[in-house]
Amino acid sequence: MNNPLEALRVFCVAAESGNFREAATRLSVSPQVVTRVVKALEDELGSRCSTAARAACR
Numbered sequence: 560m561n562n563p564l565e566a567l568r569v570f571c572v573a574a575e576s577g578n579f580r581e582a583a584t585r586l587s588v589s590p591q592v593v594t595r596v597v598k599a600l601e602d603e604l605g606s607r608c609s610t611a612a613r614a615a616c617r
Contacts, residue, residue, distance in 0.1 A: 569596040570608070 573582035573593055583590040601607055 566596050566600055569593055570600055573597060 569582065569586060569588075569592075572585050573579055576582045576585060579590045579593040579597070583593045586593070597608075
């Protein structure tokens with residue numbers, strides 16, 4: 560996903576919903592897309608920013 564605003568939207572939906580599967584459903588994408596987008600944001604920021612959302616997915 561090359562659009563930074565769309566990536567932030569994906570992250571916000573994941574944070575609001577509490578897990579990537581629910582976020583994916585709400586965004587009409589696969590959970591893998593949500594995971595990839597959040598990981599790319601984390602890599603760009605150099606920090607893990609989704610601990611709570613990732614914990615909810617386990």
